[in-house]
Amino acid sequence: MGDRPERADATRNRLAILRATEELLERHGADHVSLDQVAAAAGVGKGTVFRRFGSRTGLFQELLADRAVLIGEAITTGPPPLGPGVPPKERLIAFLDALADLALRNLALISAHDRACADDKYQDPTYLRWHSHVTGLIAEARPDLDAEFVAHTLLACFDGDLVRHVTANGGRTRLTHSIHDLTLALLGQ
Amino acid sequence: MGDRPERADATRNRLAILRATEELLERHGADHVSLDQVAAAAGVGKGTVFRRFGSRTGLFQELLADRAVLIGEAITTGPPPLGPGVPPKERLIAFLDALADLALRNLALISAHDRACADDKYQDPTYLRWHSHVTGLIAEARPDLDAEFVAHTLLACFDGDLVRHVTANGGRTRLTHSIHDLTLALLGQ
DNA sequence: CATCCAAGCGGACTGTTGGTCCGCTTAATT
DNA sequence: AATTAAGCGGACCAACAGTCCGCTTGGATG
Numbered sequence A, B: 001m002g003d004r005p006e007r008a009d010a011t012r013n014r015l016a017i018l019r020a021t022e023e024l025l026e027r028h029g030a031d032h033v034s035l036d037q038v039a040a041a042a043g044v045g046k047g048t049v050f051r052r053f054g055s056r057t058g059l060f061q062e063l064l065a066d067r068a069v070l071i072g073e074a075i076t077t078g079p080p081p082l083g084p085g086v087p088p089k090e091r092l093i094a095f096l097d098a099l100a101d102l103a104l105r106n107l108a109l110i111s112a113h114d115r116a117c118a119d120d121k122y123q124d125p126t127y128l129r130w131h132s133h134v135t136g137l138i139a140e141a142r143p144d145l146d147a148e149f150v151a152h153t154l155l156a157c158f159d160g161d162l163v164r165h166v167t168a169n170g171g172r173t174r175l176t177h178s179i180h181d182l183t184l185a186l187l188g189q
Numbered sequence C: 001c002a003t004c005c006a007a008g009c010g011g012a013c014t015g016t017t018g019g020t021c022c023g024c025t026t027a028a029t030t
Numbered sequence D: 001a002a003t004t005a006a007g008c009g010g011a012c013c014a015a016c017a018g019t020c021c022g023c024t025t026g027g028a029t030g
Helices: A007-027 A035-042 A046-053 A056-077 A088-105 A107-116 A123-143 A147-158 A160-168 A171-187 B008-027 B035-042 B044-053 B057-079 B087-106 B106-114 B124-143 B145-158 B161-170 B172-188
Strands: none
Touching: A007 A035, A007 A046, A007 A056, A007 A107, A007 A160, A035 A046, A035 A056, A035 A123, A046 A056, A056 A088, A056 A107, A056 A123, A088 A107, A088 A123, A088 A147, A088 A160, A088 A171, A088 B106, A123 A147, A123 B044, A123 B087, A147 A160, A147 A171, A147 B035, A147 B145, A147 B161, A147 B172, A160 A171, A160 B145, A171 B145, A171 B172, B008 B035, B008 B044, B008 B106, B035 B057, B057 B087, B057 B106, B057 B124, B087 B106, B087 B124, B087 B145, B087 B161, B124 B145, B145 B161, B145 B172, B161 B172
């Protein structure tokens, strides 16, 4: 394919946009971040943002994908318990712990991503990867359940608003404990 | 309090707005329904919509509250298994079945409501009522779990997009069966 | 029935935002 | 140095939530 390498200025701008978006998300809430602001903060024109990311949704998807790279590698080729080689129950718990960690460290991004992908949540590559991983583990541990459905339900635990709401009173330990208990109850024992 | 009764024209317009909203939701998808359209379809001015419902969110909340009245009565004062008088497990399953029914009959409304309440999901009176009901039943059946958290998770099964996605391949029976199985697994057999 | 007035009305108007367009600039290649 | 397509930026557009205010009217009063 004629996939020319990215031009130097394009690379510079792409990184500036991603960094600016993160910073704005951090500073203002998950809402209240318009693409005009992003463009201004990144020191580029609005057109540049849209040419590269296609849409608001695309921007947040790519940003989340970026933050999810490490987990993605860990579950496919990393060592146990995230990587293969342990019973599904342990592996699922390890994965959910990792996700909780990611969610807590990127709360604003998660919320913004949720809202931006409201329509086509089931098209987002990152979500799909997570979903298929969880589906596989559930199918293995509890073949009697509708693994796909349960996987969606489990991933719903990381909804930005829910995470914020739960940690707001109970802190991070409440979140991880609750998910832990929920998962064990689900998988039986 | 000086709560004058609603003026006749106000009543007429309120009903027209609610009916128009339902019809537009039905016809077009959950998105693609602007309040300008609603006002036009109802044959009233835009100001009238906002005076009565306050905001887009308010409109969808009130519409959902309307559709949820019957279930609300059934769980507080109705006969078992929705009303009191049976073990929590049965009562929870009956409630979730009723919700699934409601969701399936009002899919577009549910989606629109979800999106409109994205910010303050935990302020919506209808959601709160459902949540506290489910929380109570779970606390009774499984005192070892974080009932509030699990209740949020269970109610996430009725996310408009998830319902659409699941019923799209598997139909209504897949939805109810999956929820059924999930609940039983959670409550321990 | 005539009068009155506050509740109600409607639609023009505003501010914000996601997304588009197109003439100009520049990185990279020759 | 010349060439050219990839990239740029910001003016522009359309859609939408929400506000405002001068006009209308339901219904209460005498």
